[in-house]
Amino acid sequence: MAPAPLVVVADPIDPTAIEALRAGPCRVVDASGAPAELGRHLAEAWGLVVRSRTKVTAELLAQAPQLSLVARAGVGLDNVDVAAARARGIRVVNTPQSATVSVAELTIAFYLLLVRDLLPSIGATRAGRWERSTRGHELAGRTVGFVGYGRIAREVARRLGPFGVRTIAYDPYVKESGDATELRELDALLAEADIVSVHAALTPENRHLLDARAIARMRPGAYLVNVARGALVDEAAVAEALRSGHLAGAALDVFEHEPPTDSPVLADPHVVPTPHLGASTEEGQRRAGRDVVAEVLRALGEGAAARAPAGAGVP
Ligand code: MLT
Numbered sequence: 001m002a003p004a005p006l007v008v009v010a011d012p013i014d015p016t017a018i019e020a021l022r023a024g025p026c027r028v029v030d031a032s033g034a035p036a037e038l039g040r041h042l043a044e045a046w047g048l049v050v051r052s053r054t055k056v057t058a059e060l061l062a063q064a065p066q067l068s069l070v071a072r073a074g075v076g077l078d079n080v081d082v083a084a085a086r087a088r089g090i091r092v093v094n095t096p097q098s099a100t101v102s103v104a105e106l107t108i109a110f111y112l113l114l115v116r117d118l119l120p121s122i123g124a125t126r127a128g129r130w131e132r133s134t135r136g137h138e139l140a141g142r143t144v145g146f147v148g149y150g151r152i153a154r155e156v157a158r159r160l161g162p163f164g165v166r167t168i169a170y171d172p173y174v175k176e177s178g179d180a181t182e183l184r185e186l187d188a189l190l191a192e193a194d195i196v197s198v199h200a201a202l203t204p205e206n207r208h209l210l211d212a213r214a215i216a217r218m219r220p221g222a223y224l225v226n227v228a229r230g231a232l233v234d235e236a237a238v239a240e241a242l243r244s245g246h247l248a249g250a251a252l253d254v255f256e257h258e259p260p261t262d263s264p265v266l267a268d269p270h271v272v273p274t275p276h277l278g279a280s281t282e283e284g285q286r287r288a289g290r291d292v293v294a295e296v297l298r299a300l301g302e303g304a305a306a307r308a309p310a311g312a313g314v315p
Contacts, residue, residue: 003027005046005068005303007296010038010054013073017289021049024297025304039063046303047071047296050079051288052276058084069299073292074279075099075152078202078229091299095291096151102284104155106277107227108163110251111195113272114223115139117249120269135248140164145193147209148200148228149174149181156197157181168192171200190217195225202229212237221248227278230255239264242271253278 005026009018012032021028029041038054042064049071050056056070058081070085072094085092113119116136124131142165146153149169157167157179167181170189177183186209190196196218200206210224210233218224224247226233235256241247242265251272255263258276265271279288 005300006041006044007047007049008038008041008045009049010035011049011051011073012053013049013051013292014285014289016286017073017293020290020293021296024293025300026296042067047299049073049292049296052079054079056080056085061085061088061090068303069093069296071292071295071299073098073285073288076201076229093292093295093299095288095295098288098291099279099284100151100155102281103152103227103278104159105281106253106274107152107156107197107199107225108159110225110227110253110272111139111144111197111223114195114225114249114251114270115142117270119272123269142166142194143168143192144195144197145169145184145189146171146181147186147189147196147198147232149177149183150199150201152227153197153199154179154181156199186214187217190214191219193222194219195223198224198226198228198232200228200232202231207231208234210234210237212240215241215247218247220246223248224250226251227253230258230260235260235263235265238271239268242268 007021007026007028009030009032018030031038031041045064045067047069048067051073056079061067061084067090070080070090070092072080075094075096077092077094080092082092117134121134140163144160144165144167146169149171153169160167168184168189169177169181170184170186198210212234215237224238238250242250249270252265253274254276260266266273
């Protein structure tokens with residue numbers, strides 16, 4: 001009898017997901033603790049589970065001649081060469097709903113940190129200084145402009161209602177918002193928003209969508225928040241706009257190169273930098289693990305049905 005299909009888990013995912021996979025009709029190798037050994041396991045892999053660390057390039061796929069499935073525990077697929085996978089007939093799946101609430105909540109935390117200008121006060125208080133003057137403002141009455149109006153931005157907009165915030169959005173793929181958010185062209189949004197909040201998927205077309213030209217169109221004293229993908233924003237242009245005082249602050253959970261060892265924004269005191277942890281909550285990761293396992297088990301079930309001779313399983 002042929003051995004059960006091998007599922008290789010390349011990146012750390014929720015431990016309950018590994019247990020659930022092990023209970024399924026497959027063999028499981030958890031290679032997340034030993035990335036150097038991934039290549040050895042790929043030779044026999046039927047399925048590959050990744051989060052963000054593993055870059056599923058055409059070269060990596062070439063090491064996996066039996067691969068049928070790439071499953072990403074997360075939303076974005078920019079670390080997977082989807083075209084190369086499809087050309088080989090490899091199915092690519094993700095967990096589009098798992099991080100929505102976690103990322104939406106982080107986004108709102110960023111708005112409040114920035115608008116109240118809390119970072120300098122936190123630093124001063126820690127350092128033993130009692131400095132009660134601040135450049136802080138209220139969030140109420142402000143306009144948030146979403147660049148990209150998908151699941152996460154919509155969740156943020158819904159949660160902003162009680163804050164008394166007006167919402168506008170730019171999204172070339174959305175013709176009607178279907179809610180209170182008004183759609184705008186990008187330049188109009190940049191000119192109107194007090195906070196520009198980036199939520200678009202990264203594509204080859206929109207790298208540095210927020211470049212020096214776009215940032216110059218933002219309102220003087222505006223804030224920039226990016227919880228999507230680092231390459232959507234030109235970090236050097238952000239650093240310059242902060243230095244000149246054109247932008248009042250920025251919160252960046254994502255960077256063009258991660259980890260961002262030499263990003264020019266890191267040194268600016270009005271930047272809130274976090275290490276791509278939008279989806280990193282207990283709840284978000286449990287959901288991502290549960291959803292990715294469901295996708296793997298579904299594909300295993302379909303594969304088994306396709307392999308079974310006609311009439312098999314019929315009593
Ligand atoms: C996502 O695309 O969902 C996030 O980047 C997930 C993650 O943090 O791994």
